[in-house]
Amino acid sequence: MFEAHLPMTRRSLLERSGMGMGALALAGLFHDQESREARAASGADAAVTETEKKPHFPGRVKRVIHFFLNGGPSHVDTFDPKPALEKYAGQPAPVNLTTERxxxxxxxxxxxxxKYGQSGLEISEIFSKTAAHADDIAVIRSMYAHVPNHEPSLMLMNCGDSVQPRPSVGAWVLYGLGTENRNLPGFVAMCPNGLPIKDSENWQSGFLPGVYQGTYVDPRHQLIDKLIENIRSPHATAGMQRRQLDLLRSLNAEHRDVRVDTRLEARIQSFELAFRMQTEAADAFDISKEPKHIQELYGAGVHARQTLIARRLLERGVRYVQLWHGAGQPWDNHSGIESAHRQLAGEIDQPIAALMTDLKQRGMFEDTLIVFGGEFGRTPTVELAGDGKALLGRDHNHYGFSVWLAGGGVRGGTAYGATDEFGFKAVEKPTSPHDLHATILHLLGFDHERLTYRYAGRDFRLTDVHGQVIHEILS
Known part of the structure; x- marks a missing residue:
């Protein structure tokens, strides 16, 4: 009598109708997981294999690596040269520039x-190694955000909304495509010195089921137990863990069958993935297995290490890898920008160039998308201290900045859009983060208007009610 009034799943209906054997057979077809239809009926949707999820049309790429430069790199010092700043050096700019400070x-x-490559794409000397691949890079020089503040702009660039926490790009990609490797997380976020953004919204699943949330990794560590928190049990052997998980799974399944609770399904899948990762993740994160010449190609330091790990994850079927740079020392250079930007660029220039070379020689470049950029740019004018003294740095600037893409389906050697002659505001083909997200999804094979998730009575999408695919940078 108690259960009679509770919601009944399709799985429960099958079992209670004397068709339990059919339900068991169906589960077997899906690698011993509950059928996707049964999960959908209860409002859940666990991570599934590549064969179970297909894009809307054949995509040009099947994986993404996103270099995210936390703090706001200066576009006029990296990928958007502005000779007019030399002409007016030390003088007030002849336009009104609204700045935060x-x-x-x-x-x-x-x-x-x-100028680099046959295309003659202009790139700063601090990214000279990356510039060797200029003919593979499409720079969007007309990006803009909504506000000159870090947190909302970080959320806008990573989740498509600057006000309310939403599912991140990586979570949407994993939701749409699933993962090719059931023994590794499909979405990994690596961030050295991760706090305070370790627990941030920027790699969350939001209202999507929790299985699509990014797995945080601190690449400063080499031992798998340190790389991924709580990956091993200090008390139980693998056999004991398997028996514990089987019991826990059956109890949770009983509980879930008479309730609609997506969080419980996510927890079940999380436990199972963590168990499987204990063997495969240890191998995937072990860069000592790479030949010496490959390790030397990427260089030394934690950012070289995390980039090489990222390549190992991508070739093992991980869908979306986000590499954060600037967590400890951000690109937020309000003062001393010359030395700070030179040092920061020096930490990632060689690893990025090495990754592109490595992907090409492995035949992976053509179906991998590389995204590079931060949450906004910086002002073309010098920031001043309270006493009016020049700090030789730049303030936040959300009116115009640069992001670049490379890899499969990208028209390399391209500069799309433009800021004004001083680099302050996007004036030619202004491009929003929604347009960028629509283009990323398009390259993966998705119509961004059709990749939706029903929540709170409406169909949500990564691009909300915005976004246009930037066809001019596509090959």
Whole structure:
């Protein structure tokens, strides 16, 4: 009598109708997991294999690696040269520049720009190694965000909304495509010195089932127990853990069958994935197995290490890997931008170039998408201290900045859109993060307007009610 009034899942209906054997057979077809239909009936949707999830149309790429430069790198010092700043150096810019903090005269870049490749794409000297791949890179020089503040702009770039926490891009990609490797998380976020963004919204699953949330990894560590928290049990052997999980799974399944609780399904899948990862993850994160010449190609340091790990994850079927840079020392250089940007770029220039070379020689470049950028740019004018003294840095600038893409389906050697002659505001083909997200999903084979999830009575999507695919940067 107690259970009679509770919601009944399709699985429960089958079992109670004397068709339990059919339900068991169906579960077997899905690698011993509950059938996807049964999960959907209870409002849950666990991570599934590649054969179970297909894009809307054949995608040009099947995996993404996203280099995220936390703090706001200066576009006029990296990928958007502005000769006019030299002309007006030390003078007030002849346009009204609205900035968050007090700024002064035009501040020319301390770095030299040079044309690279057959395309002649202009790139700063601090990314000279990456620039060797200029003919593979499409720079969007007309990005804009909503506000000049880090947290909302981080959420906008990573989750498509600057106000309310939403599922991150990686979570949407995993939701749409599933994962090719059931023994590894489909979405990994690596962030050295992860706090305070370790627990941030930027790799969350939001209202999507929890199985699509990014798995946080601190690549400073080499032991798997340190890399991924709580990956091993200090008290139980593998056999004991398997028996414990089987019991827990059966109890949870009983509980779930008479309730609608997506969090419980996510917890079940999380336990199972963690158990399987104990063997496969240890191998995937062990870069000592790479030949010496490959390790030397990527260079030394934690960012070289995490980039090489990322390549190992991608070739093992991980869908979306996000590599954060600037968590400990961000690209938020309000003062001393010359030395700070040179050091920061020096930490990732070689690893990025190495990754592109490595992907090409492994035949993976054509079906991998590389995304590079931060949450906004910086002002073309110099920031001033309270006493009016120049700090030789730049303030936040959300009116115009740069992001670049490379890999499968990208028209390399391309500069799309433009900021004004000083680099302050996007004036030619202004591009929002929604447009960027629509383009990423398009390359993966999705119509961004059709990749939706029903929540709170409406169909949500990554791009909300916005977004246009940037066809001009696609090959």
């Amino acid at each position: 007090k700024t002064g005269a035009a501040f020319p870049s301390p770095f030299k720009f040079q």
